[in-house]
Amino acid sequence: MRDDATPDAVEFRGVDDLGRDVGTHEAFWAEVAKKRSHGADGSKPTFYAKGIEYWDGVAPDVDGVLGGFAHVSAPDARDNAKLLEDLRGRGRGGAKANGTKTTALDCGAGVGRVTSTFLIEKFDEVDLVEPCRHFLDAAAADALVRGDGRADGHRAKRFVAEPLESFVPERERYDVIWIQWCIGHLTDDDFVAFLRRCKDGLRENGVIVMKENNAASGFILDLEDSSITRSHEYLLHIINRTGMRCLEHRLQTGFPPELFAVRMYVIVPSSSFRRVGIQNSSR
Numbered sequence: 337m338r339d340d341a342t343p344d345a346v347e348f349r350g351v352d353d354l355g356r357d358v359g360t361h362e363a364f365w366a367e368v369a370k371k372r373s374h375g376a377d378g379s380k381p382t383f384y385a386k387g388i389e390y391w392d393g394v395a396p397d398v399d400g401v402l403g404g405f406a407h408v409s410a411p412d413a414r415d416n417a418k419l420l421e422d423l424r425g426r427g428r429g430g431a432k433a434n435g436t437k438t439t440a441l442d443c444g445a446g447v448g449r450v451t452s453t454f455l456i457e458k459f460d461e462v463d464l465v466e467p468c469r470h471f472l473d474a475a476a477a478d479a480l481v482r483g484d485g486r487a488d489g490h491r492a493k494r495f496v497a498e499p500l501e502s503f504v505p506e507r508e509r510y511d512v513i514w515i516q517w518c519i520g521h522l523t524d525d526d527f528v529a530f531l532r533r534c535k536d537g538l539r540e541n542g543v544i545v546m547k548e549n550n551a552a553s554g555f556i557l558d559l560e561d562s563s564i565t566r567s568h569e570y571l572l573h574i575i576n577r578t579g580m581r582c583l584e585h586r587l588q589t590g591f592p593p594e595l596f597a598v599r600m601y602v603i604v605p606s607s608s609f610r611r612v613g614i615q616n617s618s619r
């Protein structure tokens with residue numbers, strides 16, 4: 337249930353990946369809520385079970401988690417690092433002003449690709465949370481994810497097998513909570529609730545970074561993996577619902593043109609909003 341149980345003033349229309357209309361976002365989520373399955377963790381929309389079923393059948397490697405686009409991993413990591421560098425230049429995201437250990441959380445981590453290509457380079461400690469056991473096992477067995485033999489001592493610390501709709505980040509543990517290419521698996525209400533729990537997991541000057549595909553408008557339902565691709569406006573609307581601020585959003589560069597546009601959203605608690613230094617870049 338929505339905690340602010342009034343209908344949204346805005347409306348986003350969806351299509352499935354066969355081009356069929358699936359209605360407005362409100363109507364779509366109401367339908368999703370009706371079809372439920374019962375598991376160990378109680379009753380949940382079958383929307384979730386279908387997503388896990390899909391990923392359980394995918395090879396636990398980079399090409400698997402990127403749907404055959406392993407070659408985008410390098411430009412992805414490059415732009416991730418640039419964003420973090422810029423944030424740290426503004427004193428956020430583990431700028432290490434006080435010399436304490438920096439810690440990041442990799443959400444929907446898959447096989448630990450974001451950790452091994454970027455987070456482990458930049459943070460003393462990284463925790464990973466991922467619902468599919470075979471992905472998490474592959475991550476935990478990968479020396480590059482774990483940080484084995486690194487001269488800087490950076491390490492992956494925790495490997496948590498849990499979906500984001502139930503995961504609760506430890507209070508004030510993280511400088512950066514990184515959510516990449518997985519939030520389309522959450523319903524709007526669970527998405528909002530998860531971001532709010534993330535807020536409580538941030539240290540001072542911590543940030544949430546969400547990196548997602550952008551549909552050109554409304555949303556697109558992927559019938560194969562049971563996720564939705566939201567438009568930029570829809571993602572901003574969700575951030576707005578959390579009561580937090582989008583400090584910056586930035587487009588990924590250097591990806592093949594046939595892919596969706598991909599954006600990184602820097603989300604901060606409202607109290608830490610500062611006008612100076614805020615820039616939104618667009619294509």
Ligand SMILES: C[S@@+](CC[C@H](N)C(=O)[O-])C[C@H]1O[C@@H](n2cnc3c(N)ncnc32)[C@H](O)[C@@H]1O
Pocket residue numbers: 384387388391401402443444445446447448449450466467468471498499500501516517518521522
């Ligand atoms: C496209 S892969 C991206 C993996 C990783 N973030 C990356 O960029 O390499 C999508 C990931 O979302 C995970 N996922 C599916 N449902 C999820 C849920 N409810 N909560 C968290 N992650 C989920 C899948 O298991 C898979 O690892």
